[in-house]
Amino acid sequence: MTAIRLQVNGAVVADDVPARLSLADFLRERCNLTGTHLGCEHGVCGACTILVDGEPARSCLMLAAACDERDVMTIEGFVDDAVMQALRRNFHQHHALQCGYCTPQC
Numbered sequence: 001m002t003a004i005r006l007q008v009n010g011a012v013v014a015d016d017v018p019a020r021l022s023l024a025d026f027l028r029e030r031c032n033l034t035g036t037h038l039g040c041e042h043g044v045c046g047a048c049t050i051l052v053d054g055e056p057a058r059s060c061l062m063l064a065a066a067c068d069e070r071d072v073m074t075i076e077g078f079v080d081d082a083v084m085q086a087l088r089r090n091f092h093q094h095h096a097l098q099c100g101y102c103t104p105q106c
Contacts, residue, residue: 002065008033009077017064023057024048026064027074035075050074 001016008031015030024041027033027050036059039047043058050059051073078084090096 002068004065004068006067006069007071009073015064019063019065021064022060023050023052023062023064023067023072024059027059027072030064033074033076051077 002019003014003016005012005014007013008027013031015026017026017030024036024038027036028038036050037047038060039045041048041060043061046058048058048060049056051057051071052062052067053071054073
């Protein structure tokens, strides 16, 4: 087990994690932040993208232990962001899909 301490969406989180626990699994299972989705788990689809120190990163490819003392922001961290509020409102009003992967082509 490895002791880690990081900021997640502005809150300090400390935990002991297995050395091979992915950041995606840490966020979903230990922090209960299920907005970080797992799709391909190979870093290809982008469903697990988060910000680490302000830069986009695929959380399925990162180890939680490698994020010690780093700043992580998930989609839940944008709850008060005006642009994200407008996007969510418009996605809802227009029945939009995030990526369209599951949309049948006519």
